[in-house]
Structures are given as C-alpha cells and as structure tokens.
Amino acid sequence: MKASKFTDAQKAFILKQGSDGIPVADICRRTGISQATYFNWKKKYDGLLPDEMRRLKQLEDENTKLRKVVADLSLDKAMLQDALRRKL
Numbered sequence: 001m002k003a004s005k006f007t008d009a010q011k012a013f014i015l016k017q018g019s020d021g022i023p024v025a026d027i028c029r030r031t032g033i034s035q036a037t038y039f040n041w042k043k044k045y046d047g048l049l050p051d052e053m054r055r056l057k058q059l060e061d062e063n064t065k066l067r068k069v070v071a072d073l074s075l076d077k078a079m080l081q082d083a084l085r086r087k088l
Helices: 008-019 024-031 035-045 050-087
Strands: none
Touching: 008 024, 008 035, 008 050, 024 035, 035 050
C-alpha cells in the first residue's frame, strides 16, 4: 500500500477545518486530495489527535501480524490433526 504524503498532524488539521465549517470542496482543492479521501479520513480519524492516530495505526499493524500468526498456527494444527487421524 502506498504511504500517505500527509502526516497525522496534517490529516488532523484538514479534518479540523472541515469541522470548523469550511466547505469540503474548498479543503480538498487546497490540499490536493479527493473528496473520497477526505471522507475516508473523516470516517477513520474524526475526533482523534495526531498521537492517537499513530497509536491506531500501530494497533492495526499489530492486529494484522497477529491474524497472520493465528492463521498459520490454525493451518499447522489442522495438518497435525489430519496426520494423527491417518496414523490411527
């Protein structure tokens, strides 16, 4: 996935402008993002501070790694159980 060219502080500032009443079209034109990007950020980060945004990203990355580990272990368990059934 492509890394964002905007920092968490910049994203928070852009979202704050929207909550202050500036039209979304103007914000998007000035910052060079699409309205879809703005609304995706709003859905995901609205009301969060930049340090909370970083923590959210860290937790999402950790969750992804843990899901992969669980999937690998589940596959290993299924293979071992299958091997045991064949021997018995």
